[in-house]
Amino acid sequence: MGLEIVFSIANSTALICWLFLFVFYQKRWVYRGLFSIVFPLMAFLYLFFILRGIGGESRGGVDSLANVKLLFSVDEAVLAGWIHYLVFDLFVGMWISQDADKKGVHRWMLLPCLLLTLMLGPAGLLLYFLIRSGFNRKLIQDPYAENLVH
Template sequence: MTLEAVFGMASTLAFFSWIALFIFYPRKWIYQTLFSGVFILMAITYGFYIIPALFNGGEGGFSTLSEVRLLFGSDEALLAGWIHYLAFDLFVGMWIAQDAWGKDISRWLVLPCLILTFMMGPVGLLLYFLVRASKIKRLNQSPYHP
């Protein structure tokens, strides 16, 4: 299978997972499906591409931006990085949906947060924190407090 095909399949899977998350977020089975199905599949695919990229003598590191750029010098490592983003942004979206459901925040207020989390990760999470703060009447937040 080509890297472009894997990229397309991973992106499509993530896209439809986000749609399902928004539609079915009050249902426990959606979290079980995403955790037990989508995340496992993404993690296996990520490992399949990142492990060889790490051990094939690739250059780079984490100390400078230039070193990080070198880490993604191969298409396999770049694909793995993309899958990494897809999986973790989806995880954050699942947390947002679950937390919003527990706090009785309207799904229509959560929708822009989920869209932004899908497209721009931390920006969507920040927006959700602001929506959440207005609901719980507290700017200082913790995932462990109502």
């Protein structure tokens, strides 16, 4: 299977998961499906392509930006890096959705957070933290707090 096909399948899978996450965020089967099927499969894909992309005689490293660029100069490593983004952003989106449901954050306030997390990862998480802080009326966050208002 070609790299472009794997890229398309990974992107399509992630997009479908994001849609399910927004539409069915209150359903436990969404989270079970992500944890039991999607994340393990994407993690396997990641491992397969990262080992092909940076294994063996690859150049580069993680000690400088120039070396990171060299490390990801192989298409398989770039694909693995993209899958990495897809999985971790989806995981963050899942956490945001689950936390928002527990805290009673309305779905339409959740939508911009999820869209930003899908497109710009940490920006969506930041927006959710700001919304959560507004509900909680304090800047310091407790990820384990059951209620927003104390």
